[in-house]
Amino acid sequence: MIKKLSIIITLVGTISLTSCAGHYGLTSNVNNHSTQVVLSKKNFKVINSVSGDASVTYIFGIGGLSKKALITEAKAEMLQNANLEGGAKAVINETVEIKGSSFPFFGRKLVTVSAQVIEFTE
Template sequence: MKKLTLVVLASIVLSSCATHHGLTKNFNQHTTEVVLSHNNFKIVKIVKGEAEAKYVFGIGGLSKNGLIAQAKSDMLASANMEGNSRTIINETVEIKKSGLPFISKYKVIVSAQIIEFTN
């Protein structure tokens, strides 16, 4: 019985847990609408940004919203949208959590498509 308890305890402590969530929610509360019903645009590229944080006993890193903001900032820095008639569509936020029972790591990936209007 003592060996069984030690084996169960060791497996719990040494096991790694990982979860992944993909959110396709608009975190922006802008009032501008773009209707893409006509063929007056082209997809220029797909951009993404990443941010991650490690937590020990739940302490450390940024909050989930802070990680999303950092990843989005990284994405926008690589978008090269200034001086063009471009916008971001289909923004997706993915959150991956992995780690041991007392140490966890969050990784946030924000991706989107950049379109350019032709008319």
């Protein structure tokens, strides 16, 4: 009886402490920009690397109703951190990373948008 009880406790403990996580980055150009700048000359310098995050939490699969699109929120925060006003600056090499993790009855999704800020010298 004690052996069965210890197996059940071990099994329940193992299941309750497990989780699952996934991560993928969107390195292809899924971001549609209407402006194109050709960086073939050495008329710019990289001045900063910036990022922005947005996350949502789900309990029993329900949640995130007060959030807009996570990539949009993360990108807006990244652009705010880029401080593009007051000069000839642009954001390049934009990357979107998405990480999802889940536990029993609980889940979380985190989106990170990162890029480099350049300033034109000419």
